[in-house]
Amino acid sequence: MSKISIKRLSLYYDSCQALKDISLDVESGEILAVIGPANSGKSSLLRALNRLYEIDRASIEGDIRLDNESIFRLPINVLRRRIGIIFATPVVLPGSIRKNISYGPRLHRKLSKSDVDELVERALKSANLWDEVKERLAESASFLSGGQQQRLCIARTLAMRPEVIMMDEPCSGLDPISTAKIEATMLELKKEYTFILVTNNTKQAARVSDRTAFFYLGELIEIGSTQRLFTSPVDRRTDDYIRGKFG
Amino acid sequence: MTFRIGPRTSQIIFYVILLTMTAIVVIVLFFIIFYVLRNGVDQLTLEFLSDKTREMGKEGGILPSILGTLFITVVATVIATPLGVGSAVYLVEYTRAGPIRRIISFGADCLAGVPSIIFGLFGFIFFVISMNLGWSILSGGLTLAVMILPTIIRTSEEAIKSVPHTYREISYSLGGGKLDTILRVVIPTALPGILTGVILGIGRAVGETAAVIFTAGSSLGLPTSIFSSTRTLAVHFYILAREGISMPKAYGTAAVLIIIILAINFIAYRLMHRFIARYY
Numbered sequence: 243m244s245k246i247s248i249k250r251l252s253l254y255y256d257s258c259q260a261l262k263d264i265s266l267d268v269e270s271g272e273i274l275a276v277i278g279p280a281n282s283g284k285s286s287l288l289r290a291l292n293r294l295y296e297i298d299r300a301s302i303e304g305d306i307r308l309d310n311e312s313i314f315r316l317p318i319n320v321l322r323r324r325i326g327i328i329f330a331t332p333v334v335l336p337g338s339i340r341k342n343i344s345y346g347p348r349l350h351r352k353l354s355k356s357d358v359d360e361l362v363e364r365a366l367k368s369a370n371l372w373d374e375v376k377e378r379l380a381e382s383a384s385f386l387s388g389g390q391q392q393r394l395c396i397a398r399t400l401a402m403r404p405e406v407i408m409m410d411e412p413c414s415g416l417d418p419i420s421t422a423k424i425e426a427t428m429l430e431l432k433k434e435y436t437f438i439l440v441t442n443n444t445k446q447a448a449r450v451s452d453r454t455a456f457f458y459l460g461e462l463i464e465i466g467s468t469q470r471l472f473t474s475p476v477d478r479r480t481d482d483y484i485r486g487k488f489g
Numbered sequence: 490m491t492f493r494i495g496p497r498t499s500q501i502i503f504y505v506i507l508l509t510m511t512a513i514v515v516i517v518l519f520f521i522i523f524y525v526l527r528n529g530v531d532q533l534t535l536e537f538l539s540d541k542t543r544e545m546g547k548e549g550g551i552l553p554s555i556l557g558t559l560f561i562t563v564v565a566t567v568i569a570t571p572l573g574v575g576s577a578v579y580l581v582e583y584t585r586a587g588p589i590r591r592i593i594s595f596g597a598d599c600l601a602g603v604p605s606i607i608f609g610l611f612g613f614i615f616f617v618i619s620m621n622l623g624w625s626i627l628s629g630g631l632t633l634a635v636m637i638l639p640t641i642i643r644t645s646e647e648a649i650k651s652v653p654h655t656y657r658e659i660s661y662s663l664g665g666g667k668l669d670t671i672l673r674v675v676i677p678t679a680l681p682g683i684l685t686g687v688i689l690g691i692g693r694a695v696g697e698t699a700a701v702i703f704t705a706g707s708s709l710g711l712p713t714s715i716f717s718s719t720r721t722l723a724v725h726f727y728i729l730a731r732e733g734i735s736m737p738k739a740y741g742t743a744a745v746l747i748i749i750i751l752a753i754n755f756i757a758y759r760l761m762h763r764f765i766a767r768y769y
Contacts (some may be wrong), residue, residue, distance in 0.1 A: 297661055319664040326664045333655040335679050345673070346663035402663060 243310060245270040245406060245436045246291065253286050253295060257410060258482055260300070262287040262460040273428065273437040275451030275468065279483065280458040284440040288408045292325040293318060304485070308406075318433035323350060328402035330411040332391035334383035339366075339375055340396060342383045346402040353399070361401055369397035370427045389420025407431070408438045413446065425450050444484050448472050456480045522751075525743045532741025542709045546725065547735045551742055553711050557626065557719030558695060560712060560748070561705060564630025565637060565694045566626055570687055572634070573641030574676075577683075580642075581649040582671055594646065601639035608636040609703035617704055623687030624718040637690030644689065647677060650684020688757040690755050695750055698723040722746045 244267035255259040261283045268274050276284045290302060293313065295425045306313045313321050323346070335342050343365050353361070362379060366372040371393040375386070383394055392412060399407060409428075413421040421454050428437060428450055428478040435464040440448050448468060456477070464471060464480045475481040494502070540550030584590050612632030622628045652675050660670040676683070698721070706718035707728060720728070722742055729739035 261555075294662060298656070313551070319666065320598070322662055322664040329655070329658075329662075333653070333659050334675060345660070349663065349665050349673075362762065398663070403652060405662050423669060 243307065244255050244268060247307040247310070248291075249305045249307070251287075251290060251302065253283070253290050253300055253302050255298065255300045260460055262295060263288065264304075265460050266455060266462060268436060268438060269431065269453075270436055272355060272440055274433055274448055275334075275447035275454040276419040276438060276440045276457060276464075277442070277447050277454060277483070278457035281459065283460040284457055285394065285410050287457070288327060288334060288361075288410055288438065291408060292327055292363055292453075294322075294327065295453055315323040319350065323402050325406045326399035326402055327408045327410065328392070328395050328399055328412050330414045332388065332395045332415075332429070334391050337383065339383045339386075339394060340379040342373075342458045343401045345444055346398060350402075360372050365397040366399050368427075368431060369393045370423055370430075371397055376444070387420075389416050389423065392416060394425065396424070397428060400431070404435065406436045406438065408440070410440045412439070414442060423447070438489055444486075455482060499525070504585045512659060522747060525740065525747055528737075529740035529742070529744025532737055533744060536739055538745070541711065544711070544726075545734055546729050546738055549743065551653045551722065551738075553709055554720050554722045554725040554742065555708025555745065556712055557705065558721040558723075558746075560626045561629045561633060561701060561721060562691060562694045562720070564715065565633035566687065566691055568631065568634040569638050569641055569690060573638050573686070573690075573733060574645050574683055575698055576638075577642050577645035577649055578671060578676070579737065582667070582675065594643070596666045597639040597642050601643065604699075605636060605697055606699035607705075608632055609700040611635070611702060612704035623704030623716065624704065625716045626712055626719055627722070628682070629701040629719070632700050632704045633694040633697060636697070637693050638685065640690045640693065641683075641686045645679070648679035648686070663751055681765055682737060684757065684761055684764075688754065691753055692750055695753065696746065697721070698727050702727070722749070 246268040248264055248266050248268075252259060256333060262284075264287065270393065270421075271358055276287060278284055282293075286295065286300075289298065289300075291306060292314070295302060296318075301401075308316070308321070308324065313325075316324075319422075335345060340358065340362050343362045344353065347353060347358075347367065363372065366375065374390060375394075385420040386394060395406075409447060413424055416424070425446065428439070431437075439447070439451060451468045452472045453466060454468045456463045456475075458479055464475060464477045471480065472484055475484065490642045537550045538555065539552055542551060542553055543549035580590055580593060609632065612628060612635070616622045616628040616631050617624060656674050656678060657670050660674045665673070688702075688716065701721050702724050705721065705724075707720040707724055708718035709720055710717065723746060726739050726742040729735055729742065
């Protein structure tokens with residue numbers, strides 16, 4: 243059984259259709275890369291999966307199932323705890339590193355100080371940030387570098403113990419070293435989590451993902467094992483895109 | 490040969506003009522403070538601050554007026570702050586940008602510009618007469634609350650609006666509801682701005698004369714409850730000077746008033762800086 247199963251999904255912002263009749267499955271424990279040029283609906287797909295589109299006042303058709311249960315039946319806070327998202331631009335909340343990480347878990351249950359200590363340490367270690375910040379957990383998170391902030395955002399999502407982690411171009415503003423650190427983190431975390439990685443960087447998709455989906459103008463053009471898709475794409479548009487002939 | 494001003498010269502001229510303007514503003518401000526303090530400083534004794542007022546203010550101290558000012562300001566602030574911040578949160582977070590929000594904001598702006606004596610008149614008719622609260626600290630405080638509300642609403646509204654949308658998105662994406670997001674992210678982030686509005690409001694309330702003379706009266710007794718009539722420092726100063734009772738005491742009162750306002754601002758800015766240093 244697939245972790246996430248999307249059936250005939252369409253998403254509209256007012257009259258503009260951002261996703262057109264998408265059906266795809268995400269398997270448990272895989273990294274699924276979603277690639278495609280701007281305006282292809284990649285981000286909309288992520289925003290549909292944790293129902294973040296609702297705050298954009300978009301509307302949706304079709305069904306999305308998480309462990310074979312419709313996400314529209316789940317309480318919204320439970321859904322968003324189970325499917326975490328990391329945005330392109332790291333946004334740290336005002337307040338300390340510690341407070342950033344405990345923000346999510348505290349929304350869902352009461353935590354003692356030692357619970358928080360443990361949770362913060364575990365999340366930061368998983369995100370490969372612990373060694374860099376362990377001395378200054380009480381300091382404001384806004385003093386961290388861009389790459390550190392992005393790993394803090396990952397830690398913040400991990401602290402929720404999600405099942406699926408969606409990343410929306412997580413390395414777009416980062417230098418190669420920070421990017422490498424985040425990719426290494428993803429590969430380590432793959433054992434426990436399912437990833438959906440939206441990326442503009444086809445090389446990144448090739449490096450880390452198991453399967454890749456190519457979106458174009460709101461349509462799913464092609465999906466398959468990353469190796470297959472990058473070596474012998476079926477659709478000509480996929481071929482053009484991964485060769486960089488697009489646009 | 491024509492005379493031309495080079496770009497470098499025009500830069501300098503412009504700089505000098507701006508500098509002069511700023512200097513005028515600062516000098517006028519300091520001159521007023523200096524003038525009042527110089528004229529009032531002889532009066533500033535412990536006795537003046539802690540004694541009852543005698544012979545209509547010709548003798549004795551200004552303790553009743555200090556307490557009256559304090560109580561009225563506290564009543565006004567305690568009432569206006571939650572109402573103002575609450576309305577601002579509602580306007581920004583629960584209504585969409587559109588004609589209704591614009592009308593309310595415009596209304597608040599207009600209200601902020603209404604002369605305080607109009608508020609005094611309203612307070613007199615509504616709180617003192619209709620609600621039968623009499624000339625009292627409560628009537629005065631309520632009137633001032635109405636008067637400073639627009640300031641608090643507008644500054645809070647701007648502060649809340651300037652909280653980046655992404656903060657809200659992060660909170661939602663971590664499973665936060667609207668209320669969690671407002672209480673844990675939006676308001677803490679907007680707090681320095683909100684506090685600025687409250688401080689501006691307090692400053693206005695402390696120094697207000699016209700609105701309280703109609704609503705709190707001008708009694709010189711020590712206030713015993715919020716239903717006591719009282720005389721604020723500003724009113725006391727006005728009456729002392731206007732009726733020629735005692736100019737030295739009038740300047741003494743003005744000096745105390747100015748020191749209180751400076752102290753409020755100083756403390757508030759210190760608090761704010763400490764807050765900002767901790768969170769940003």
